[in-house]
Amino acid sequence: MASKSNIFTIASETGYSVSTVSRVLTGQAEKFRISKKAIDLISETARRLNYQPDLVAQTLRTKQSRTIGLLVPGIDNPFFATLAGIIIKLLGDRGYHTLLADSREAEAEEEQALQMFLGRKVDGIITVPVSSSAARLEQISQQTPVVLIDRHFSKTNLPYVCTDNYVGARMATEYLLQHGYKRILAIQGVRSSMPNQERLRGFKDALKGEDVIYEAVGDAFSVENGHDEIVRAFGGNGSRFDAVFAFSATILLGAIDAFRELNIKVGEEVGIISYDNNGFLDFLDPAITRVEQPLREASELAVETLFSIMEARREGRSEPEVLQRLIPPTLVVRSSC
Amino acid sequence: MASKSNIFTIASETGYSVSTVSRVLTGQAEKFRISKKAIDLISETARRLNYQPDLVAQTLRTKQSRTIGLLVPGIDNPFFATLAGIIIKLLGDRGYHTLLADSREAEAEEEQALQMFLGRKVDGIITVPVSSSAARLEQISQQTPVVLIDRHFSKTNLPYVCTDNYVGARMATEYLLQHGYKRILAIQGVRSSMPNQERLRGFKDALKGEDVIYEAVGDAFSVENGHDEIVRAFGGNGSRFDAVFAFSATILLGAIDAFRELNIKVGEEVGIISYDNNGFLDFLDPAITRVEQPLREASELAVETLFSIMEARREGRSEPEVLQRLIPPTLVVRSSC
DNA sequence: TAATTGCGCACAATCGTTTGAGCAATACTT
DNA sequence: AAGTATTGCTCAAACGATTGTGCGCAATTA
Numbered sequence: 001m002a003s004k005s006n007i008f009t010i011a012s013e014t015g016y017s018v019s020t021v022s023r024v025l026t027g028q029a030e031k032f033r034i035s036k037k038a039i040d041l042i043s044e045t046a047r048r049l050n051y052q053p054d055l056v057a058q059t060l061r062t063k064q065s066r067t068i069g070l071l072v073p074g075i076d077n078p079f080f081a082t083l084a085g086i087i088i089k090l091l092g093d094r095g096y097h098t099l100l101a102d103s104r105e106a107e108a109e110e111e112q113a114l115q116m117f118l119g120r121k122v123d124g125i126i127t128v129p130v131s132s133s134a135a136r137l138e139q140i141s142q143q144t145p146v147v148l149i150d151r152h153f154s155k156t157n158l159p160y161v162c163t164d165n166y167v168g169a170r171m172a173t174e175y176l177l178q179h180g181y182k183r184i185l186a187i188q189g190v191r192s193s194m195p196n197q198e199r200l201r202g203f204k205d206a207l208k209g210e211d212v213i214y215e216a217v218g219d220a221f222s223v224e225n226g227h228d229e230i231v232r233a234f235g236g237n238g239s240r241f242d243a244v245f246a247f248s249a250t251i252l253l254g255a256i257d258a259f260r261e262l263n264i265k266v267g268e269e270v271g272i273i274s275y276d277n278n279g280f281l282d283f284l285d286p287a288i289t290r291v292e293q294p295l296r297e298a299s300e301l302a303v304e305t306l307f308s309i310m311e312a313r314r315e316g317r318s319e320p321e322v323l324q325r326l327i328p329p330t331l332v333v334r335s336s337c
Numbered sequence: 338m339a340s341k342s343n344i345f346t347i348a349s350e351t352g353y354s355v356s357t358v359s360r361v362l363t364g365q366a367e368k369f370r371i372s373k374k375a376i377d378l379i380s381e382t383a384r385r386l387n388y389q390p391d392l393v394a395q396t397l398r399t400k401q402s403r404t405i406g407l408l409v410p411g412i413d414n415p416f417f418a419t420l421a422g423i424i425i426k427l428l429g430d431r432g433y434h435t436l437l438a439d440s441r442e443a444e445a446e447e448e449q450a451l452q453m454f455l456g457r458k459v460d461g462i463i464t465v466p467v468s469s470s471a472a473r474l475e476q477i478s479q480q481t482p483v484v485l486i487d488r489h490f491s492k493t494n495l496p497y498v499c500t501d502n503y504v505g506a507r508m509a510t511e512y513l514l515q516h517g518y519k520r521i522l523a524i525q526g527v528r529s530s531m532p533n534q535e536r537l538r539g540f541k542d543a544l545k546g547e548d549v550i551y552e553a554v555g556d557a558f559s560v561e562n563g564h565d566e567i568v569r570a571f572g573g574n575g576s577r578f579d580a581v582f583a584f585s586a587t588i589l590l591g592a593i594d595a596f597r598e599l600n601i602k603v604g605e606e607v608g609i610i611s612y613d614n615n616g617f618l619d620f621l622d623p624a625i626t627r628v629e630q631p632l633r634e635a636s637e638l639a640v641e642t643l644f645s646i647m648e649a650r651r652e653g654r655s656e657p658e659v660l661q662r663l664i665p666p667t668l669v670v671r672s673s674c
Numbered sequence: 675t676a677a678t679t680g681c682g683c684a685c686a687a688t689c690g691t692t693t694g695a696g697c698a699a700t701a702c703t704t
Numbered sequence: 705a706a707g708t709a710t711t712g713c714t715c716a717a718a719c720g721a722t723t724g725t726g727c728g729c730a731a732t733t734a
Contacts, residue, residue, distance in 0.1 A: 006720060017684045022722060033681055055456035056396045057720035060689050065393070076422030078415050085413030088439050092446075097453055100437040102425050109429075116434055119392035223616075253620050260622070279560075283590050285597075285622045343690055354714050359692060370711055394690035397719050 226254025563591025
């Protein structure tokens with residue numbers, strides 16, 4: 001009953017027309033020379049009737065929903081959950097709401113979500129893409145601004161904010177080398193994904209010319225993958241490897257678990273280093289040395305970028321040029337290697 | 338350009354009226370005796386023009402958005418992230434989208450989010466409430482179905498699905514007793530919250546008549562709280578306690594950290610048991626014995642409940658009666674006590 | 675006094691759908 | 705052959721807002 005009041009109710013209640021009411025309520029009063037008397041009466045009445053604008057009607061008319069579509073490949077993954085949390089907050093601060101969808105690493109679900117975003121008339125899209133091609137997103141971005149985060153495509157002019165996975169992996173690998181490890185096993189995540197490729201490249205480049213042996217196995221950002229690859233590599237009689245580079249925190253967990261099963265002491269018998277931030281890595285024993293990504297900074301940059309594009313388009317300006325950012329990660333040293 | 342086609346485009350393209358097009362596209366064709374010829378032509382044209390209905394316009398007209406508002410107190414908390422992930426998936430399976438908001442444990446932000454949900458005409462709301470009173474939500478639920486999850490209010494007829502925190506805490510405490518612990522420290526979360534109160538009640542009831550000493554300290558579901566209370570209780574020369582019951586996984590982490598600082602061996606010198614599910618509790622050393630909440634089951638029940646109410650209201654039926662569910666948690670035994 | 679200007683507001687179209695009511699043509703009845 | 709049913713569709717009014725245009729009136733100017 002409270003929310004039954006609309007612009008028309010207020011109009012008849014105050015005796016003014018709906019247009020006047022609308023202009024007052026949208027803050028266009030002085031632009032249209034509405035009298036102070038009218039402004040006061042209308043605002044007061046709106047408050048009294050507990051008027052809440054119908055955002056759906058507003059959107060239909062104005063083509064602006066003050067909503068951003070956020071698409072991640074798995075909200076149950078702490079990494080994306082943290083990311084989503086930060087972004088939702090940042091958008092909220094700017095008066096925008098978030099329509100969250102989960103592609104579950106599947107292209108079909110990604111496409112569905114994008115359709116939905118467009119149908120819902122979101123003002124912009126922030127996404128961690130899962131599809132292998134940028135084509136669809138590039139097409140969409142002509143209509144609705146799109147900013148990629150965490151993952152990007154090799155040749156695309158879509159704006160993105162990613163951490164520099166190449167540098168991160170290089171840092172991690174060099175750290176292992178400096179500490180005397182000579183036989184390194186890398187466990188990868190989804191191979192087709194850009195972060196994984198970059199990490200692999202960084203890993204290999206760091207090893208170039210070094211007197212070490214190495215191998216890069218695995219194919220998923222999952223606990224199981226970490227577990228299975230460790231069992232495979234360390235399960236037999238002894239192992240060729242003295243250190244492990246886990247390409248994600250989930251992989252790391254699986255590895256830790258496998259080492260425990262195999263009764264191999266992490267930090268002593270084998271060194272281990274991981275990618276990803278994740279507060280609880282500090283609570284493992286030993287605490288895990290890792291490459292952390294500046295999630296907050298990345299999120300802020302992504303949101304900023306998105307809004308600058310939105311603003312530019314709204315004002316018919318050409319879009320800013322530098323829209324692809326690679327930000328450097330940080331090495332957090334603990335005691336696992 | 339692709340998405341510029343609307344129902345009117347299709348109408349003029351096919352020569353039929355917009356009403357006919359609409360009825361075909363919404364599957365009401367035979368109900369209105371549209372000819373097969375018309376159906377075929379219209380569907381074919383829609384496909385050819387890549388028609389996507391404007392969900393905003395649809396919502397305005399039908400008052401149904403096929404969207405559910407999901408409100409959690411902190412999406413960056415793994416517990417709620419997991420919950421959100423499950424719920425988003427379940428809703429997606431039923432053809433519904435999710436508008437996600439984060440109240441950050443603040444009443445003001447909760448209220449804002451609820452306003453937004455109503456303005457957006459969500460068809461239903463699933464929320465982990467943070468406010469101390471049920472009043473506002475009860476008011477809203479007359480307009481839009483509301484289901485509480487994880488937390489509820491003591492006397493309310495709002496439907497909810499929570500785990501039985503009383504039983505869970507009792508189970509945990511009894512487990513400690515059975516294993517010979519005699520001096521138990523409980524570290525609480527937010528005292529005003531229903532889950533905390535229930536856990537405390539379960540804890541105390543389990544100890545009734547037993548020959549043990551105990552204390553319940555702390556006041557936040559945070560790592561710091563866990564840390565500080567352990568330091569306070571175990572920091573001096575020896576401690577009165579031989580076991581700790583952490584009321585949440587965050588508290589547990591703080592405790593683990595503090596024990597490490599104090600050089601006290603968990604599992605040997607002190608037993609510890611925790612609340613909350615959290616996959617990584619298995620990766621700590623020792624793995625933590627804990628009370629897990631059946632998140633999936635709870636989510637399914639909550640979604641089911643919400644839809645049954647929505648359906649009942651749509652059909653003008655009276656709403657189902659039994660809508661408040663307390664589901665039993667599970668004791669997951671590991672090696673920390 | 676008549677023409678001009680500015681002020682304060684109202685009219686009505688519009689956004690893209692859905693939907694109750696109605697209407698012309700054909701088919702069926704008796 | 706005239707009346708009734710059925711078929712297959714169209715008309716136009718909503719939903720709740722925004723917004724370009726225009727109009728009556730008073731104050732100012734000529």
